[in-house]
Amino acid sequence: MYTQDVKTPALCPNFYVELRNDISYPAATYSQIGPLGACAYKMVFRCDISSAWLQHLAFHEMAHALQDAASDSGKGYGWWSEAHAEGLASYYMVVRIYQAGQWQRYGYVQNFWDKQLYRQDPWQCVAPNLCAYEYGAFFAWLAWRYSPLNSTLTYALPTDRLRVVYIKFLLSPWSWGRDPTYLDFDQCVGAQVSPNSALYCTYSPVLPNRVYVFSSSLFINATGLSDKILLALVATKTATADPSVTVSYCPTATVTTTQTITTTQTVTKTETYTVTYTTTVTVPTTYTTTVTVTVPTTTTVTTTSTETVTSTVPSTTTYTVTVPVTVTQTVTTTVTEGGVPVSVVVIAVVAALLIGCYLCGRTAKTDLKTQEL
Secondary structure (H helix, E strand, O other), X not given: OHHHHOOOOOEEEEEEEEEEOOOOOOEEEEEEEEOOEEEEEEEEEEOOOOHHHHHHHHHHHHHHHHHXXXXXXXXXOOHHHHHHHHHHHHHHHHHHHHOOOOHHHOHHHHHHHHOOHHHOOXXXXXXXXXXXXXXXXXXXXXXXXXXXXXXXXXXXOOHHHHHHHHHHHXXXXXXXXXOOOOEXXXXXXXXXXXXXXXXXXXXXXXXXXXEEEEEOOOEEEEEEEOOEEEEEEEEOOOEEOOOEEEEEEOOOOOOOOEEEEEEEXXXXXXXXXXXXXXXXXXOOOEEEEEEOOOOOXXXXXXXXXXXXXXXXXXXXXXXXXXXXXXXEEEEEEEEEEEOOXXXXXXXXXXXXXXXXXXXXXXXXXXXXXXXXX
């Protein structure tokens, strides 16, 4: 399964498994530095553990071997080491082996919610204390929500970047699959928040045609649920929660927006023009013809006469011709269309629930999306 989802853990060439009945711990993985880096060379398992528990331990210890292959970030051994191993073990046992149930309620990870560990700083948990295993809920969530590969890559991050991802996890309780404990909004105001921990509040009731704007000096996120608003407050250092809310009345309104679009159209237009051509024809103004006249035989007279006929021809002739002419013109038309949605810029950490109106009175829900690393 690790080979399919992540990569084959780089075990040392001399790797072996040892079964013992004289140890107090269930299992352990031992690593050494080789020519190609750190690798696991031995796993030790106690002999008297059940088959089901042995399978869980196998996933857990193989995750430790995977850590050697995936990370040389210099973080050392901390809460994240056991949390990552336990988180992957919980994910594989429930999602891949049992294929039933909830990983949020399996093994040690369920204690994250039962003990409200989201209100404590995991960096104060010194491994291998049990709390380190219980923070496995964080890595199990990464594997469940994204992939086991994402969970392992997050483990390999430097400490400061790991902290950022953990804060994002705390800001998204409605995507865990199991709810934390919510306090009333009034109880949250003035409450103490530990570093790298969260405080969850509920604001109700919400009324129609209202806009609710929440603000705080802490990281804040919100989502709507039925007739209430859920808030997540996260601190990076010891702080006092100071959420505030501004409620505005929003009557039903219609907002019309316009967008100007410039288009270019080609129009073909036919026009008729009258063109006059002048043609000059030159004709001789005089010509001579010869006529023969026959006289009675009694008198024979031969007469040759010359008759001059003068014909006047117009010297200029005018013709009218109709010629079709095609003219191409480019016309620029400006079209204005209405009803284009307006982009909304959400500034800082403002969350609004819109109930009962078209723009700001209808019910809206915030869907938190956490980008995969």
